[in-house]
Amino acid sequence: MQHSSKSLNFIPRLIFATRWLQLPLYLGLIVAQVVYVILFGKELWHLILHINDLKEADVMLMVLGLIDVVMISNLLVMVIVGGYETFVSRLGLDNHPDQPEWLSHVNASVLKVKLAMAIIGISSIHLLKTFISASQIDRLPACTTEVTVSCTLNTSEGIMWQVIIHTLFVLSAIGIAWTDKLMSHAYHK
Known part of the structure; x- marks a missing residue:
């Protein structure tokens, strides 16, 4: 059985196109990022409202909780931006003033x-x-x-x-x- 070169080119192109199946995953992580922004706002508002009722250790624990949310959010950004750039498609941010330094060699x-x-x-x-x-x-x-x-x-x-x-x-x-x-x-x- 003989295959045409056109059918052989289709399979590699199809396999390469499957990378776009990851797009909904990255979009879902963006939604998770929004959830963390809301959580951060709630925790910060709780800290501000109860500042007079809290002991120093309680304030420290709440601030560490805020830092934890920020670090998880940073992790999400790395996965979203770095993963999309590495596995799906280039972002095209060359010469953009806000392009993360690490993205150029990810x-x-x-x-x-x-x-x-x-x-x-x-x-x-x-x-x-x-x-x-x-x-x-x-x-x-x-x-x-x-x-x-x-x-x-x-x-x-x-x-x-x-x-x-x-x-x-x-x-x-x-x-x-x-x-x-x-x-x-x-x-x-």
């Missing part, structure tokens, strides 16, 4: 390392919030037989697991960066 490897570092930053904020509120562990009511996430996280065992998970994030990021360095070094030989 590729899948750079994006992985940046995402890993952002996840470590987010994990660090969560861990810091846990450490600040750790002094309240003894004053919390005992956990019921139905273990909830908040109950689990507010125990010594929960804190231990958070530290272990954070350490695994750090080790994973080091592994990703090291592998990327080895691969780029081998590629340039």
